[in-house]
Amino acid sequence: MKNKIHDFLESDLLERYLLGETDNLETAKTERYIALYPEVRKAYDELQDNLEAYVKLHAIKAPEGLKETILHKISKQKKNNSKFYRFAIAASIVALLFAGSAFFFYDQNQDLMEKNTIVNNKIKTLEMDMRLELEDIRNQYIVLNNPNTKKLNIRGNKKAQELKAVAYVNPVKKLSYINVSHLPQLPEEQCYQMWAEVNGEMVNLGVIKQFDDKEKLLALPYADQAVGYITIEPKGGNLAPSVENIVADIKY
Incomplete structure (x- = not known):
């Protein structure tokens, strides 16, 4: 077990996990090790603290006016988004109408298919009844007109x-x-x-x-x-x- 933990700590999985560079399987494995083994949890906490300290140490002061620029862009984006949302709502309504009409025609088509099946079955039944009736008439003729009757x-x-x-x-x-x-x-x-x-x-x-x-x-x-x-x-x-x-x- 110790070898297993040692091999894990020697790998770069913890570092890549902190930087968001692991795939689904690696993420699941890392989170399982952090939850199960105190040594791994301790190493993870230390790496997290070191990363936070490094970021603070090398942080660059934001340029003057950056906040206002960002807020202006956000406000402009909201207006654009408003137009986009209106367009999206209109498109959604059209899509819903299209879906509704498609469902209506699909439902009508299903209804026609069912009626067509019923009519075909009735025709087959009538054909069968007619064949049986004709056969019965033929047999009656044979019986009534045959000298062996x-x-x-x-x-x-x-x-x-x-x-x-x-x-x-x-x-x-x-x-x-x-x-x-x-x-x-x-x-x-x-x-x-x-x-x-x-x-x-x-x-x-x-x-x-x-x-x-x-x-x-x-x-x-x-x-x-x-x-x-x-x-x-x-x-x-x-x-x-x-x-x-x-x-x-x-x-x-």
């Missing part, structure tokens, strides 16, 4: 004796559709819901609206020996079929 007449049970429907099944194209032509009236708090049992799983095909187009075909998921059901459920439909409220079986 089987037509199955469906009647409701005792709970809905007036229910009439026709299922169209094409085992070659593996397509199935159903047309529910008549549904008995239900109380307002109830609805008809269609289900299909495919590969042991019950698939919800949605609520059948009583005032739907009588010619409308509803797609059925195709599977060998699939079974469908129409049930009476609470208004809005159910997550699982109410077995006790089955009003029609559809075997296709």
